[in-house]
Amino acid sequence: MSHKLPCQHCNSDCVTKVYNESGEVFCCTGCKQVYEILQNNNLCDYYRFQEGTSKVVGSSKLLDDYRYLDTENIRKQLLRFQQSDKANVSFYLPTIHCSACVWLLERLPQLQQGVLQSKIDFLRKEVDIWFNPAQVQLSEIAFLLGQVGYEPKIDLESVSEKASKNPNRDLYLRIGVAGFCFGNIMLASFPTYLDTQNSMEPYLMDVFSYVSFALALVVVVYAAAPYWKAAFMSLKMRHLDLNIPIVLGMSVLFLRSTYEVFIAHQASYFDTLAGFVFFMLLGKWFQQKSYDNLRFDRDYKSFFPLSARKKINDKWIPTPITQLQKGDEIQLQHGDLVPADAVLQEGIAQIDYSFVTGESERVQVNKGDLLYAGGRQMGGKISLLLEKALNQSYLIKLWQEVPFQSSNKPLYATLTDKISKIFVPVVLSISVIVGIYWYFNEVDRMWEIISAVLIITCPCALLLSSPIIWGNILRLLAAKGILIKDTQALEQLSDIDFIVFDKTGTLTEVQNAILQYEGAPLSEEEKSLIAMATVQSGHPMSRSIFEKFKTYMPEKMPEDVFFEERVGAGIHFNVARHYIFIGKKERSENGTIIVIDGKEKGVFLQERKIRTGIKSLINTLKGLHYKIAMLSGDGVQDEKMMEAVFGENVPLKFACSPYDKLNFIREKQEKNHKVMMIGDGLNDAGALKQSDFGLAISEQNLQFSPASHAIIEGNNLVKMPEVLAIAKGGKKLIYGALLISLLYNVVGIYVASSGMLSPLFAAIIMPLSSVSVVIYGMLGSNILVKKYYSHIARDIADSLTFAPQKTSTKFSLDIKTQV
Amino acid sequence: MSVIVILIVASLLVALIFLGAFLWAVRSGQYDDDYTPSLRIFHDETINKQHANKSSEHN
Structure with missing residues (x-):
């Protein structure tokens, strides 16, 4: 019934229309606000990078809402670096989602004088800003970000200690060094492989060996340091894990090769050693790839705000919530979080406990009643008297409970842990048996052969199997959400x-409750009246009513309308002689009644829908x-x-x-x-x-x-069933990988214990076993996920019966209720 | 054949320079964010075009 009109900013269909001075159409004031800022600053190139519909909508927050950032206390905690003319701050901007966002946000210096530089980390969704505190305040920067649609999420966690350095840096350095040494040792060892007739001049052989030794020393001391540390730790905790055989193999490799170089003047195993460490580090890197933008270890800190307005000498002063005490009086506005358990003093409290309980229906609280930390005030201003300090509150105490102290949970023994419990004794007893055999046959070669067995059984492939297979499944599943x-x-x-x-x-x-209407049938005109009345409200009930009637929304809103929404008391709406009331008859009653021109038409009931x-x-x-x-x-x-x-x-x-x-x-x-x-x-x-x-x-x-x-x-x-099946399948794959590495080990042990192990053989079989495990693991896990995912893809198509929610509507409605 | 010793030393030195460059790059944070630069790569070009258009309009 209405032709499509794309919004200038977000490109989605305009249900309601907001026009700017030059007659361009927007779906909401939030979109218009962003567009105007960009236009005024010649940044409309933004729309050329934009693909599809934009998801960012200007925030309705006012500059005053951010003023608390300028108080010395909070400022100091947020800034990472501060000088009189240079300061550094980093904000988490959840709405970053595309390359246009990066483009726009890195042009902040054009938008705001005093901002020196801004840099985005896309995966972390963070912006790192350098600014001149003499020219621009922290609050102004935060406000500007909100204005263009990237409202920073500032919470208690923003000020808690964070590792500023990327933890991967250390690993990268070690991989780089190990790779360098591995390559150059290979280069130095190669001539010895080709020299089958021993025709090489002995001094040259020594030069090659000394170079290899020096490089291998770096590998063992620096690149392999984490393994030494881990092995030491596990010995200390008397917990046998795979680090022990790794370190054992490494030491034997190194000592035996040192002996070969300096005393026997023979070819060494240093290339095998360096390759072995290099592959292990690569496996670690593969496993460590993580989602930077997701935080799995979130605690209450990321749910609570930085500050609350506390009453000091009859003024509301922003105060860090960690400094709030029992007996303090604080004030909350629409959308603020209750920072600690408190008693309602003044105002009408409509508390949304949705992220405490998952229940989205608001709870009305009477004066003198207790409000729990974590609830969100929806509606007008209220003032509260704190009953407890932040860390004494009911929910916070949950975190201090036993399960949250990680050390109380028994360590999970991974498959490789379990295997290494068998692996180590088996390898040691094999070398003892082989040693005894050679003791009675050729005692001179006993040590050489024992060390050969220990070298060849080094569990490199075993160690790689688990990170490769689990790591790859992890990534494939992540791509599927x-x-x-x-x-x-x-x-x-x-x-x-x-x-x-x-x-x-x-x-x-939470959101898609089924709306049911009971009562007299509604005419087209009445439906359009209801749509007009509810479009302006941000209350969840009004929103679901509007969703139902939005097709009846007229093209243009009539000029002379009267709209009033009182928290908890419903909507009063007047247009062209019609009077409409939508709200609850009695506070306690379930359901929302519709009254048109004094006649009660019917009731809307909301029924929670099962997914x-x-x-x-x-x-x-x-x-x-x-x-x-x-x-x-x-x-x-x-x-x-x-x-x-x-x-x-x-x-x-x-x-x-x-x-x-x-x-x-x-x-x-x-x-x-x-x-x-x-x-x-x-x-x-x-x-x-x-x-x-x-x-x-x-x-x-x-x-x-x-x-x-x-x-x-x-x-x-x-x-879920498919994901569980994939996890189970992954475990089977690992058993397969273990079998492969075991086969190589059997061949290797046979060769080593019969005294035929040469550096060349070791340099071939060790990487070969690792590479075959890696190829097997990658192929296997890809096939596994694909096999189950073909089901999943179909199921999802079936289950997507409801359209994805458009965030912009929600934002715009919030703005209007406040205006 | 002893010239080969000099060659080994020389090749090691060259390799060390590259290793040094890598270590410097990691330490200075160039590997911290390996995704955002891929989004940034096309941006400058369009900006220049815009400037070019503008200046030609003025002419």
């Missing part, structure tokens, strides 16, 4: 036999003999619905506190179950951490999720 923390987490996933679901926000969708495909997911998991349970923090009102989803023999627990959830998982673990917890929200944080595999569901660009082993978006949940 299943983000797992590290290779160890993936391995833990393959052992899971018990799956625990959280209800709200996990099984049910698409959950029921078949549960059935599939049951079919695969996984044990299942459900824990919910809510009351029993949804019991019937949940019984229908889970069927029989599944424990369903309602009204669980965060501690109950945690204890439930602990109980199952004591019964030797490997438990996976699927949840969202801070109330699942304890359970997620305690479980053997914590899976966090996140809806908002994966930004807000508690500490976990993996993060996925809600609609990926139905892929």
